Amino acid sequence: MCMSHLSSIRIVSNMPSYKLTYFDARGSAELTRLALAAAGADFEDDRLSREEWAALKPETPQGKVPIFKVDEKVIPQSRAMLRYIARQYGLYGKDNEEKTDVDVVIETVQDLNDQIFRSFFESDEKKKAELHKELLDKTVPTYFKIFEKLLGKKDWMVGSKLSIADLAVMNVFDYMDPLYEKVNGQSIYAKNPVMKNHADRVKAIQNIKEWLEERPETDRRYRYMSHLLSIRIVSNMPSYKLTYFNGKGGAELTRLAFAAAGVDYEDERVTREDWPALKPETPQGKLPILKVDEKVIPQSRAMLRYIARQYGLYGKDNQEQTDVDVVIETVQDLNEQIFKSFFESDEKKKAELHKELLDKTVPTYFKIFEKLLGKKDWMVGSKLSIADLAVMNVFDYIDPMCVKVNGQSIYAKNPVMKTHADRVKEIPNINKWLKKRPESEF
Incomplete structure (x- = not known):
């Protein structure tokens, strides 16, 4: 591909080698391909056959593609690799806002x-x-x-x-x-x-x-579709208002990030009766929303990353920020499996999904997160990040169900991740929040 200059793209010297591996389809890899194209960056566009995938799968970090190889480092999770490229080549905005x-x-x-x-x-x-x-x-x-x-x-x-x-x-x-x-x-x-x-x-x-x-023509255009953090003190603190229902759900990780940062904010909890009147005034007809002074931010992971960047909870450089993104998106994968079981209307099928979640899915993700943690104290780098908060939060969320179904804590067979969760919860600001946060309906 031509390495032509774009006025909006900064040129990076000592270019690393890139290899993007996915199937012969657009799907989850195409947005990263487009970002590499926009940056004028050469990359190896490795397209797997189904037969090749069976042999490669055990060698991938999470048993999934796409994966993105930067020199010798392998990045899983499509939106993590996308943000890595965007930060590297000036495609991610000029400042935190x-x-x-x-x-x-x-x-x-x-x-x-x-x-x-x-x-x-x-x-x-x-x-x-x-x-x-x-x-x-x-x-x-x-x-x-x-x-x-x-x-x-x-x-x-x-x-x-x-x-x-x-x-x-x-x-x-x-x-x-x-x-x-x-x-x-x-x-x-x-x-x-x-x-x-x-x-x-x-x-x-x-x-x-x-x-x-x-770009190559693909015959699986629809089948494989895009499934598209010590803390620094900031002067002139803005005012924050986080609006959600009286539940943990889509807002709790942002609340934990505020707690970790030691930042005051208004924790507005909307009743079901109040929501219909508020809904038309929200940017996308959904909660949570975060109000920063007069600016309203929708989308839970967007507001989470805003707070993380603002208060040093997002890694020290592009590499660490990408590693944080990998964890956040992997937690989201697990969340999707949790939602699938919790919102099933058929009680018999729900029980089957709960069993599969606890017996198969959760152990699989414990292995993934334990591998990502390695011998470190923290998921990424040498200090707390939103990656640690996300992992602790998701497993704590489903622990009561595990105790109810299996008669023991979700951490009973996972001492490494229990030690990690305890380390997060022992941070004074986190410990204080966990003790004082309101009892909620979900």
């Missing part, structure tokens, strides 16, 4: 991807058709409005130049365009000229244009 805005877009794209997966992986054909219709008639227009609002009058989603936020938005809608055209007889952009202009602007960048023209 812009980085947070980029995170909001990335996580909002992921919300849309979740809706896409739901429709594409439904096994019942009648229900799949209904979900496709809902996706195209309701979900897509809703997200076009969200992204148009985030774009505003600017040329780019965040700030004054290209970022991975632009690539993510362009990629997800382009990904769905053929299906939309097949069902509705017109492009997904037909009724959305603002976002079409944005997509065209992204695709007109020479390096992006070359990649889109030269």
Whole structure:
């Protein structure tokens, strides 16, 4: 690929070698490919056959692809590798505020991807058709409005130049365009000229244009879809207000980050009765939201990373920040398995999913996190980060269920991770929060 200069991309000397390994599909790897293309960075685009994957799987960090090799270091988790490239080549905003805005877009794209997966992986054909219709008639227009609002009058989603936020938005809608055209007889952009202009602007960048023209054709476009931290003191402290329901859920990790940072904030807990009136005033019709002075941040992992960057809970450099991202995204993978079992309506199937979660899934993730921890005290580097908070939080969340079902703590057979969790909980600010936080309904 041509290493042409982009005015918005900084050139890094002593370029490392990159190898991105995935299947012969766009899916979870395409956004990283687009980021590498935008940066003008050469990389080996390693595309596996299913037969090759069976042999490679045991050698990968988490038994999944994509994986991204930077010289001799292997990075799992698609959004961790994406952020690594974005930080390396100036595609992640110029400061913490812009980085947070980029995170909001990335996580909002992921919300849309979740809706896409739901429709594409439904096994019942009648229900799949209904979900496709809902996706195209309701979900897509809703997200076009969200992204148009985030774009505003600017040329780019965040700030004054290209970022991975632009690539993510362009990629997800382009990904769905053929299906939309097949069902509705017109492009997904037909009724959305603002976002079409944005997509065209992204695709007109020479390096992006070359990649889109030269990338291999794949026959699994839909099947393998994109599934798209000592603490420093900051002067002139902003005011913080975190709004969520009276539950741990999507807000607790941000609360833990505030606690670790020793930062005061308003912990607003909304009742179910109050929520309908508040919902239309939120950026995306969802909670949690974090208000920083007058700026409102949606998306739980975007606000988490904002606080982490602000208070030194996100690693000391790009490499450590990438390692933190790997942990955060791996915790999210586990969360998705937890949600799957907790929200199953069929009681018999729910019991089966709970058993699978506790007997198979949890032990698998304990091994993954123990490997990531290694011989260190902390998940990443030599001090506390949001990676430690995330791991402790997710296992503590499901521990009561494990005790109820198996008669023993989730940590009973996992002394290494119990020692890690105890180390996190012994930090005075964390210990204080865990003792004083309100009892909650979930």
